[in-house]
Amino acid sequence: MEKFTITQKERIGELNGTTEMMEMEFETIENRDSSFREMEKSMVKESRTKIKELLHEKYMTKTVEVGRNLEQWLMGEGFTKVVTPTIITKQMLAQMTIDEYHKLSEQVFWLDNKKCLRPMLAPNLYVVMRELKRITNEPVKIFELGSCFRKESQGAQHMNEFTMLNCVELAYVKDGQQLDELKRLAHAAMKRLGVPEEEYELVVEESTVYGSTVDIEINGMEVASGSYGPIFLIVSGECLIPG
Structure with missing residues (x-):
């Protein structure tokens, strides 16, 4: 089974990903990298949405x-x-x-x-x-x-x-x-x-x-x-x- 690389785990952490997400396992390297790209894309989109809410609705962290x-x-x-x-x-x-x-x-x-x-x-x-x-x-x-x-x-x-x-x-x-x-x-x-x-x-x-x-x-x-x-x-x- 394949796990995320150190670099991938660090990126998941930067995007406020959970420990469970970092420890996911995959059958192949290709599946791992594909899942990482989709996960990163989703978390980046979610982060941008939260930033916009902060700037236009909540006004405080x-x-x-x-x-x-x-x-x-x-x-x-x-x-x-x-x-x-x-x-x-x-x-x-x-x-x-x-x-x-x-x-x-x-x-x-x-x-x-x-x-x-x-x-x-x-x-x-x-x-x-x-x-x-x-x-x-x-x-x-x-x-x-x-x-x-x-x-x-x-x-x-x-x-x-x-x-x-x-x-x-x-x-x-x-x-x-x-x-x-x-x-x-x-x-x-x-x-x-x-x-x-x-x-x-x-x-x-x-x-x-x-x-x-x-x-x-x-x-x-x-x-x-x-x-x-x-x-x-x-x-x-x-x-x-x-x-």
Whole structure:
């Protein structure tokens, strides 16, 4: 049996084809190449139709639409939107326990020996959270939607620049109720996006940064992840415990 070539698989991936499409088998090379041409033609036509709909009907990409939807939901939950710098320091990564020996360090885009493009939103958010707590002496709930950067190596569907949404809260939830609140937020987020409960599941996984996390998975693929305190992070010589 014949399978698509590497070049053909890459093209199918560029056109948002599925893994199942890439792994199709054919009796002969001629059948494979003929099927590929027909498949490519159909997907190109579909892509052009979607682009025209975007320009003349929808006026925003799905990423922007989902982001705005979740932003409105979070603000309704009492979270305040913040915007933080894209460039962070090596020290800020170290505060997240990501040093040169951590496996995530290999994915960081370094600008020089002290600064890099943020691989995640959390370092800045924890600093902002700490300062707001210090200034107000009140519970803090903030979130950010922005670009992050990683040298991804997990396949053609992973990009080096991607959009991440991260929300954090400190001292809003009573001790012992963190997991229930995390699950509530997870279900509420999926409901906001119109995803029925039977189409996803909450899974507890091990994390290289947070110890353990509660992940939202659809067909075995992680689409969101959350964790709860106490998480010990060293910030400017102090011990920060997000709750």
